[in-house]
Amino acid sequence: MSASATHRTIDAIWRIESAKLIAGLARMLRDIGLAEDLAQDALVIALERWPDTGIPDNPGAWLMTTAKRRAIDLLRRNKLRDRKYEEVGREIHAYAEDDIVGALDGEIGDDLLRLIFTTCHPVLSQEARVALTLRLLAGLTTDEIARAFLVAESTIAQRIVRAKRTLNTAQVPFEMPVAHELKERLSTVLEVIYLLFNEGYAATSGGSWVRPLLCQEALRLGRMLAEIAPSEPEVHGLVALMEIQSSRFKTRVNAKGEPILLMDQNRALWDRLLIRRGLAALERARSLGRPLGPYALQAAIAACHAQARTAEETDWARIAALYEALARAMPSPIVELNRAVAISMAFGPLFGLQLVEELTSEPMLKDYHLLPSVRGDFLFKLGRFDEARSEFARAASLTRNERERDLLLKRVAECPISE
Amino acid sequence: MRFMMIVKATKDSEAGAMPSTELIEAMMRYNEELVNAGVLVAGDGLHPSSNAIRISYPEPGGKPKVIDGPFTEAKEMIAGFTMIEVKSREEAIEWALRMPDPHGFGEGQIELRQVFEAMDLTQDPELIAKEAALRERAERLKN
Numbered sequence: 001m002s003a004s005a006t007h008r009t010i011d012a013i014w015r016i017e018s019a020k021l022i023a024g025l026a027r028m029l030r031d032i033g034l035a036e037d038l039a040q041d042a043l044v045i046a047l048e049r050w051p052d053t054g055i056p057d058n059p060g061a062w063l064m065t066t067a068k069r070r071a072i073d074l075l076r077r078n079k080l081r082d083r084k085y086e087e088v089g090r091e092i093h094a095y096a097e098d099d100i101v102g103a104l105d106g107e108i109g110d111d112l113l114r115l116i117f118t119t120c121h122p123v124l125s126q127e128a129r130v131a132l133t134l135r136l137l138a139g140l141t142t143d144e145i146a147r148a149f150l151v152a153e154s155t156i157a158q159r160i161v162r163a164k165r166t167l168n169t170a171q172v173p174f175e176m177p178v179a180h181e182l183k184e185r186l187s188t189v190l191e192v193i194y195l196l197f198n199e200g201y202a203a204t205s206g207g208s209w210v211r212p213l214l215c216q217e218a219l220r221l222g223r224m225l226a227e228i229a230p231s232e233p234e235v236h237g238l239v240a241l242m243e244i245q246s247s248r249f250k251t252r253v254n255a256k257g258e259p260i261l262l263m264d265q266n267r268a269l270w271d272r273l274l275i276r277r278g279l280a281a282l283e284r285a286r287s288l289g290r291p292l293g294p295y296a297l298q299a300a301i302a303a304c305h306a307q308a309r310t311a312e313e314t315d316w317a318r319i320a321a322l323y324e325a326l327a328r329a330m331p332s333p334i335v336e337l338n339r340a341v342a343i344s345m346a347f348g349p350l351f352g353l354q355l356v357e358e359l360t361s362e363p364m365l366k367d368y369h370l371l372p373s374v375r376g377d378f379l380f381k382l383g384r385f386d387e388a389r390s391e392f393a394r395a396a397s398l399t400r401n402e403r404e405r406d407l408l409l410k411r412v413a414e415c416p417i418s419e
Numbered sequence: 420m421r422f423m424m425i426v427k428a429t430k431d432s433e434a435g436a437m438p439s440t441e442l443i444e445a446m447m448r449y450n451e452e453l454v455n456a457g458v459l460v461a462g463d464g465l466h467p468s469s470n471a472i473r474i475s476y477p478e479p480g481g482k483p484k485v486i487d488g489p490f491t492e493a494k495e496m497i498a499g500f501t502m503i504e505v506k507s508r509e510e511a512i513e514w515a516l517r518m519p520d521p522h523g524f525g526e527g528q529i530e531l532r533q534v535f536e537a538m539d540l541t542q543d544p545e546l547i548a549k550e551a552a553l554r555e556r557a558e559r560l561k562n
Binding site: 009 | 460507514536
């Protein structure tokens with residue numbers, strides 16, 4: 001194997017092993033910053049040695065042993081200065097006698113869960129949570145993260161350094177949240193994953209409509225989380241939502257790179273495998289026997305679309321009912337706006353328009369392009385073209401996505417001019 | 420990117436012989452590892468070719484020929500597949516190397532094939548869209 005081929009293989013091994021490695025080290029050291037540094041040290045040693053020695057049979061265990069040796073050296077140099085390190089030192093030595101491979105497999109799920117709860121900790125800003133999660137859980141390089149978010153690499157590097165410092169200063173323990181905090185903390189984790197997914201699915205700015213890497217990473221993190229926290233219905237709900245949305249990935253743009261709306265997409269091109277996985281995840285959420293949360297409800301709505309063979313077969317009355325349940329679980333004017341669309345499809349644009357009129361005074365939607373866009377659509381269907389035209393124009397002036405703007409301007413042009 | 424790990428058939432798998440308990444357990448542990456890492460998308464084992472059907476078109480434009488199994492040449496057949504979603508070719512190879520030897524007796528063989536996806540080809544929306552249009556045309560021709 002050539003040196004560059006070995007390096008690419010090591011990258012792949014890092015991708016598979018790094019989260020487990022960092023999570024295991026963080027449990028011993030109770031410091032994720034230090035854990036990542038040591039894991040990185042082990043990676044550097046592997047990059048130096050493996051091109052000559054070949055890749056060991058169990059690279060994960062090799063990296064763990066190497067990182068742990070570095071940890072012991074470091075602790076000796078620090079001469080077990082304080083009690084924290086004294087305890088940590090004891091734990092590491094105790095660990096040394098364990099079967100490393102066994103330890104890697106055994107409690108790793110709990111360690112990974114602690115790790116994701118830490119990288120998504122409330123003391124961190126949303127941006128910091130995202131960057132840290134991608135780096136420590138998904139094993140992406142700062143360069144990959146920077147490219148996905150279209151920012152400079154140094155920005156991401158700084159964000160990660162600051163995030164680790166914040167966790168240190170706030171003395172955030174490497175622990176599972178206590179029972180009464182669990183629900184809220186879990187929702188922070190799910191929020192980070194879904195934010196990643198959406199960032200990839202519909203870029204809010206710039207020319208590119210989809211950024212696949214972020215979607216794929218979010219989906220992978222979600223699938224991972226579903227295995228380490230299997231008793232949480234919302235985890236499965238989120239996975240279901242992302243699987244079903246991903247199934248439409250290929251049909252979202254036309255030959256000119258313009259977005260194609262859900263109703264106009266070629267359903268033959270939807271990825272049946274992902275839809276099946278999504279429906280199975282939704283079933284897993286339902287089978288836990290608790291009321292469906294916001295993610296599972298959104299997944300149920302997405303499932304209605306996925307199960308309709310043609311746009312005309314869509315069960316809009318059921319979708320409207322699901323939106324109503326969603327509005328109760330998660331009150332939001334945006335949900336109301338979507339409910340208005342479903343109601344209009346089920347019972348006619350006049351009913352939709354009535355609901356939308358109530359939303360025009362909503363401060364949260366003041367500059368939200370989809371409100372005039374939806375209102376324009378209802379007016380258009382009712383034959384009130386002059387009003388529709390000005391709504392579409394307003395929507396076009398509010399969106400930040402170039403392709404979406406083009407689509408809206410096309411709708412402006414489609415409104416017949418009255419005599 | 421998606422890869423299919425194809426486990427080739429052997430004389431044993433064709434004879435319908437069940438794998439050893441050790442191998443079944445090792446495979447289960449391996450599959451669990453794939454699930455835990457969030458990379459497993461689908462996978463199944465196949466019945467031996469004794470109840471398979473082969474449809475061929477020996478003459479261009481002619482009628483299809485339907486032949487019942489079993490078929491010879493075990494190495495040309497597959498015994499099962501596992502589909503994974505990974506970031507790179509190397510990651511796919513790394514996962515495939517971790518699969519237990521599926522047969523033993525020096526007969527185990529795993530083939531890795533990449534699954535066509537618009538996203539693998541490019542991240543350029545224009546090219547993705549072109550591919551979508553092409554597929555759309557193909558779908559229309561089929562109907």
